[in-house]
Amino acid sequence: MSEDEATPEGAPPKSKTPLFIGIVLALVGCGGGFYATFSGMILGGGSENHAKSENEEIKNPFADIAFVEIEPMVISVDAQPERRILRFRAQLEVPQSYQADVTKLLPRVVDVLNSYLRALEVADLEDQTALTRLRAQMLRRVQVVTGQGRVNDFLIMEFVLT
Structure with missing residues (x-):
């Protein structure tokens, strides 16, 4: 065509x-x-x-943090018919200006964590979402003990139920 x-x-x-x-x-x-x-x-x-001016410094966001280690804890969890053991180790992320204050309050922090973990049952620990929930609960308790703004984060380093 x-x-x-x-x-x-x-x-x-x-x-x-x-x-x-x-x-x-x-x-x-x-x-x-x-x-x-x-x-x-x-x-x-x-x-x-x-663009940054030549006089302005670039601030490092990690320059102001420090980590306070909590002594490892071994907690017996009462499970019927046998006893089970929880090995627990954690660190606290704190601003450097409060590191000495938080270190001074470590005995209270350990007491609060020990009391909380002993009150848990095995079913609470074996759940897949347990670690996230427990971490948030422990962070809140530590922040109450140490004071507002002194603890930024709660880092669980070891959490083993045997």
């Missing part, structure tokens, strides 16, 4: 000029949008906005 047969008689042939103009304008628009985003004119992602 030729072009003459496809167009009805008396109709002018179709021009492809609008199609080419549309493609060129689309490419120019895409290029302009890319440049505006990449240079930071849009969304503020440019390097000029985030």
Whole structure:
């Protein structure tokens, strides 16, 4: 089939000029949008906005933390018919400015943890989600003993039920 047969008689042939103009304008628009985003004119992602001055120091987020180790604990868990043993070891993440205060309060922290862990049953310890739940409970108890803002996190290093 030729072009003459496809167009009805008396109709002018179709021009492809609008199609080419549309493609060129689309490419120019895409290029302009890319440049505006990449240079930071849009969304503020440019390097000029985030550049640090020479006098400004980059702060290390790990410079202010310290870890206080809690002595390993061995706790008997009363399970019928045999006794089971829980070996537990943890560390506290604290700001360096409070490290001495938290170390001074370690006997109270150990007492609270010991009391809490002895009150648990074997079923509480064997659940798959138990460690996350227990960690949150112990962190809250330690924060109550040491005071607000002195303990950032509670890290369980060893948790073995034998």
